[in-house]
Amino acid sequence: MKRWILTALLLATPAAANNPPATATIFAAASLSDVFREAGRQVTKRAGYTYRFHFAGSQQLAAQLEQGAPADIFAAADDRWMSYANEHNLIDGTAHNFARNRLVVITPVSNPGRVDKLEDLARSGVKVLMGTEGVPAGRYARQALSNLSKGTDFGRRVLSNVVSQEDNVKSIVTKVQLGEADAGFVYVTDVSPSMRGRVRAIAIPESSNVIADYPIALAHGAANPEAAKAFMDYLLSTDGQALLARYGFLSAGNATP
């Protein structure tokens, strides 16, 4: 009887059947969700490894890693949470910057708040969404605002129009797309081809914009380091960089090893 149960269990466990390709778990910033899924498909095609993704705000991922969540890769949307992970022994080896991003202001296509230029964000009654101070996109947005203010009270007035501090950038995109908010601070890459018909983008001038660095590292105690390394190598390769560019990311520049 016992042996019978054991056999049944073994049969039911897919891993026991034949050696399947190793699956690596990737913890990545929410803004990377589209491009990482595609990168995963590419690496699977080339090397046979498969990937499981967990996308959330970088700060949340760091907190989860700290609590022992099993991961093979950690990719953050800013240096701050990667340094945090490094200081808390959550990563192995060094982190590499593999892409850069910029901020943009989006409005619903219907534009209920009549936000056509950045100055309109300061008009009283405009409903603005922004990340919390903990989420990188929220921190960058505050930096960009202070750059844009140049001694005026512009930033303060925009901040007083913030109706919600969202915990990840994708929920800002969703709520703006639904027309519930008049404008939101997101990454350029969030205005993906599928989003272009649903939201409008207002560029932030280069001089005031903030460049977000995306670092990636092997998670401490990775169960599938080979699969993880294959993914990281792909991102840093010419093909990987071209894919990132297609999704609107800037090249990591001289930060690549």
Next chain:
Amino acid sequence: MIRGAVQVAMVVAIAVLVLLLGLPLLALLVRVPSGSLLSRLSDPVIQEALRLSLFTSLVSTLIVVLLGTPVAYLLATRTFPGKPILETVIDLPMVLPPTVAGLALLLAFGRAGLAGRALSALGITIPFTTAAVVVAQVFMSVPFFLTSARAGFAGVPRSLTDAAATLRASESYAFFRVVLPLSMPALVAGASMSCARALGEFGATITFAGNLPGITQTMPLAVYVAFQTDLEASIVLSVILMLLSFLLLVGLRATPAGLAGRRPTAPRLVSTISR
């Protein structure tokens, strides 16, 4: 032999459940940095979240009781076509993932939502306001009150209402003088459960109402935001929230209505049914 097996099963089940439910609470308590509970309580952000949480959950409980009592009475005493469908719709929030509820609320009462457009035309916008927090809490907590209140009303012996009717008491007179007093323990239990659920509401709130300190950032949201940046603050906040919920549930058992359940008269019957 069988009796022994039952006893063993009960002991094992209790041990497992106590471990599962009690250990996480204990883990929170032992991680509280000494002396920081009171100092954190004076933090304006926490005070704001605490005040907002208490205010919204009291308001939502009031709404739940006012709207829920007639509905529970209707469900307990009448049959009508479509009743099973109504019952299912009312129970749905209990099994619905809260974020789904939040999204549904946004699509219904959001500025661009089904009913939201009309509200918007009247100059009323709900999302990202304290009102949205209350709406989310009512949505998620009303089934808890209805379940309990309905069982309470259904548990009032028919003979008593019939007797009231033969004495020519009107239905409303009988309701207030006979049915309501007998169902009170069940109503109080339902209101407390519903209030506790509102106090802990998170998913529907952050999706529908957003997260802004002082306006929509209730205690559970403050715990979540703190968890991402300051684990210690998050633990302290969690413990405060846990103590509040604990007091609420203990208070429920100590209320006169709760005590009434111990008297060997009619209310006892009601409260047994409602449990």
